[in-house]
Amino acid sequence: MLKRRANKAGITKRVHPHGLRHTHAMELIADEHVPLNALQKQLGHASLATTPVYVDHLGAKDVIAIGRERPNW
Numbered sequence: 001m002l003k004r005r006a007n008k009a010g011i012t013k014r015v016h017p018h019g020l021r022h023t024h025a026m027e028l029i030a031d032e033h034v035p036l037n038a039l040q041k042q043l044g045h046a047s048l049a050t051t052p053v054y055v056d057h058l059g060a061k062d063v064i065a066i067g068r069e070r071p072n073w
Helices: 002-009 017-030 036-043 060-069
Strands: none
Touching: 017 036
C-alpha cells in the first residue's frame, strides 16, 4: 500500500515504514526541539545510544538553526 501511495503522490524515492519512523524522529528533533531522551522513550529504545541513529540525518543548516533558536540566558 505504501508503495502505491508514494507512486500516486509522485514520490520516486523508495518509501518504507521504517523510513517514516526515521523521518518522524528527525522532525521532532529538528522542528519541535524534542529532547533526545524524550524521543528515546517515544521510540521505545531501551538504550539512549540507539536513538541518535534516527537523527543523524540532520544537515548543517538544521543544526545551526537549532542553535540560533535557543534562548540567550
